[in-house]
Amino acid sequence: MELEAEFTSEPFRGETDPPAHAVRARDAAENAGLSTQFGPLGTSARGEAEVLLDALPDIVRAALDGGATGLTLRIQHPGAPARAPAEPGSVLDQMIREVEAELGSRLAGLDRAGKQRAVRMLEERGAFQLRKSAAAVAEALGVTRFTVYNYLNREP
Known part of the structure; x- marks a missing residue:
């Protein structure tokens, strides 16, 4: 295990x-x-x-x-749902669905570069101004919260 x-x-x-x-x-x-x-x-x-x-x-x-x-x-346990996903129908959920539509894939199915791009797109739309958004975005991406913060701190 x-x-x-x-x-x-x-x-x-x-x-x-x-x-x-x-x-x-x-x-x-x-x-x-x-x-x-x-x-x-x-x-x-x-x-x-x-x-x-x-x-x-x-x-x-x-x-x-x-x-x-x-x-x-x-x-x-890796992959365990320890974080709450974005509430269905919430502003954050809508942002995530829009980015998925633009990228043509669920966020969790993207490669690392795609996930980094998705985080940048969400940041540009103000997603990380919303409460507990980093945890929800991490859940959607299938990564840790710290990975989301790493992506946010990377140069584009």
Whole structure:
């Protein structure tokens, strides 16, 4: 069984370079053999449940040794509906459906570049001004919230 952990270490002051505690936590996850996605607001690590669970103490220790004052952790089964989708008929749902129609595919079926384009299109339409939109868009894309934030922070 595979699990995914999303973790955010603090403090984060918006530095141009990631803080040492975030880099060390990511490195600990990768050293354990987990696949990671590293972003400005957090890291996700994915792998076999036993490997991930065994690596958590090392990840936490690495973040703390790197200067973290706190660490937030969420664990889930990949693909599990942990986030609420956009309410059917809501403004956000309509925006998502319009982007899907323009791109000719459900958001979850797009490749990485397509998902990045979809996020940019949604951002241009003001989708991320709506409450809890990042979680709903992540659900529609089939990615983590942190991945959506990474896409938002990428250069077009």
